[in-house]
Amino acid sequence: MERAIVHMDLDAFFVSCERLNNSKFNGIPLIVGGGDRGVVASCSYEARKFGVRSAMPIRMALRLCPDAKVVKGDYELYSNLSHLVTEVIQEKVPLMEKASIDEFYLDLSGMDQFFGCYKWTQEIAAAVTKETGLPISFALSANKTVAKIGTGEAKPVGKLEIKDLDIKSFLNPLSVKKIPMVGDKTFQLLSRIGIRTIKTLSEVPVLVLQQMIGTNGKELWKKANGIDENPVVPFSERKxxxxxxxxxxxxxxxxxxxxxxxxxxxxxxxxxxxxxxxxxxxxxxxxxxxxxxxxxxxxxxxxxxxxxxxxxxxxxxxxxxxxxxxxxxxxxxxxxxxxxxxxxxxxxxxxxxxxxxxxxxxxxxxxxxxxxxxxxxxxxxxxx
Structure with missing residues (x-):
């Protein structure tokens, strides 16, 4: 049976929550985070156009975007809205994994005989927005890695389906930084030897990657080739x-x-x-x-x-x-x-x-x- 894995991601989640509370924040560069010496927890797409990114020092973010409005995070609000989104999704899918406060994986394998998986996912996303007011993006594919990368490419408020035959052509032109396990250090290491696209990375022998970055080399090669057997883990909250x-x-x-x-x-x-x-x-x-x-x-x-x-x-x-x-x-x-x-x-x-x-x-x-x-x-x- 072919797998049908969906990755859903609430767009600029903290920013979207703040905008639900205060419409004055709509359409302006908005930064959620601490004070002058704090860091950016989240930022609006208007702020991202100026180069502002999560985990960036607030001082640097304001130098890039002086007109941005900075608000202190309200984690209780975010938690309550996250729980609401979780309930909406859980009611509609057979298997869901909550990867973080604003990310979800769904396993719809075998459900296409009852509904079209892509159509069903569209309806779930629409239900989330209707019942919570929060924008959400998703991608449907054969595994978690490709689906997550797909969501990143679909944002904001986007939807994407990457079928099995299209996985390689979808991944190949993308930067290796799009692979979830590739951080700045790994990207710099790969870049120094000319590996900047997923296509180039997928063609490197596994043993060479293992020698370069250790035991994770094989896993990185598999992801570059669109291979990921990791299951969707049933959601349960730790108390x-x-x-x-x-x-x-x-x-x-x-x-x-x-x-x-x-x-x-x-x-x-x-x-x-x-x-x-x-x-x-x-x-x-x-x-x-x-x-x-x-x-x-x-x-x-x-x-x-x-x-x-x-x-x-x-x-x-x-x-x-x-x-x-x-x-x-x-x-x-x-x-x-x-x-x-x-x-x-x-x-x-x-x-x-x-x-x-x-x-x-x-x-x-x-x-x-x-x-x-x-x-x-x-x-x-x-x-x-």
């Missing part, structure tokens, strides 16, 4: 992420406990960013030596930033730990999770902080979660 530590000997060492909380938060925040989650509730749990257990939680703006989550966690612990009694257990839990790309959640944070987190995450991904961390988390022996 929470947590960590608990039981002391081998009950303790009253507050400074040691604070250091442990800092280390636990850092570990959990790294997992949030790795899995593209943002948390909106922080919960601290303590268990005294007499087994009395108490918890305290606080709702916050969506984030996955260590410094924000650590500050809240330590404040909650200070309010919660009121008895001068030894503790046998400490726990940290993040709930109220929503999907969100890492670079799009630091509305209140600086470019420097964002770069720091990205650098630390790269080191952890390469050398392990304990390869780098804040000094406070290593200051005390947290195994006591």
């Amino acid at each position: 929470s992420i947590s960590s608990e530590h039981t002391f081998s000997v009950d303790t009253i060492d507050v400074e040691n406990i604070k250091a442990l909380i800092t280390g636990m938060v850092e570990e959990l925040a790294f997992k949030l960013r790795s899995e593209k989650w943002l948390a909106s509730v922080v919960l601290i749990k303590i268990r005294y030596s007499n087994f009395d257990t108490e918890t305290k939680q606080l709702k916050i703006a969506y984030t996955s930033a260590d410094h924000t989550l650590t500050r809240v966690a330590l404040e909650l612990f200070k309010k919660l730990y009121t008895r001068r009694m030894r503790l046998r257990l400490i726990g940290v839990k993040f709930t109220g999770l929503v999907h969100g790309n890492h670079q799009m959640n630091l509305f209140e944070d600086t470019e420097e902080l964002m770069n720091l987190y990205q650098t630390m995450d790269k080191i952890k991904n390469r050398f392990g979660e304990n390869a780098v961390g804040k000094a406070l988390g290593y200051k005390y022996d947290i195994s006591v």
Whole structure:
């Protein structure tokens, strides 16, 4: 049976949400992000004409487009609208994967005997816009890679079908940067040896690519040739992420406990960013030596930033730990999770902080979660 995979992407999602709230933003260059030292979380197509892009420092974006209006992101609004879009799509398809807050994969394989898959996808997209007011683009093809690239080419508010026989002719003239797994460093590496189009990349022997970029070489070659066997993974929302530590000997060492909380938060925040989650509730749990257990939680703006989550966690612990009694257990839990790309959640944070987190995450991904961390988390022996 031939596969029929759809990629759907809400166009300039954060911008579209803001325009639903305020029609004065329609038709003007609009940037969603932090303050002067923050980064661009999203920007309108009017701003993109001036070279403004996501993850760009706000200062640089305003130099390129001085007339742009900058608004602070409202992640609760975006989350609510994303849930609404999710519900609309889920009601109409047999299998859906939510790849991020504004991206979806649908598996319509075998449904063409009942409806035309392309026509059905058009109706789903129309339903999303009708029920939410949000513009959406899509592409239908044989696999996730080609469908995602197709959506990028169809935007804004576009629709595209790439049939099996047309996949190579569709991909060949495109830049290798269009392949989802190709970042700036890989693109620069390929460009230095003259590989700039997908056609050229598809003709490079697999072994050569493996020697150049390592184990991902084979996967990159397959994508360049329009091959992708990855399935659409059924959507399910993660409810929470947590960590608990039981002391081998009950303790009253507050400074040691604070250091442990800092280390636990850092570990959990790294997992949030790795899995593209943002948390909106922080919960601290303590268990005294007499087994009395108490918890305290606080709702916050969506984030996955260590410094924000650590500050809240330590404040909650200070309010919660009121008895001068030894503790046998400490726990940290993040709930109220929503999907969100890492670079799009630091509305209140600086470019420097964002770069720091990205650098630390790269080191952890390469050398392990304990390869780098804040000094406070290593200051005390947290195994006591």
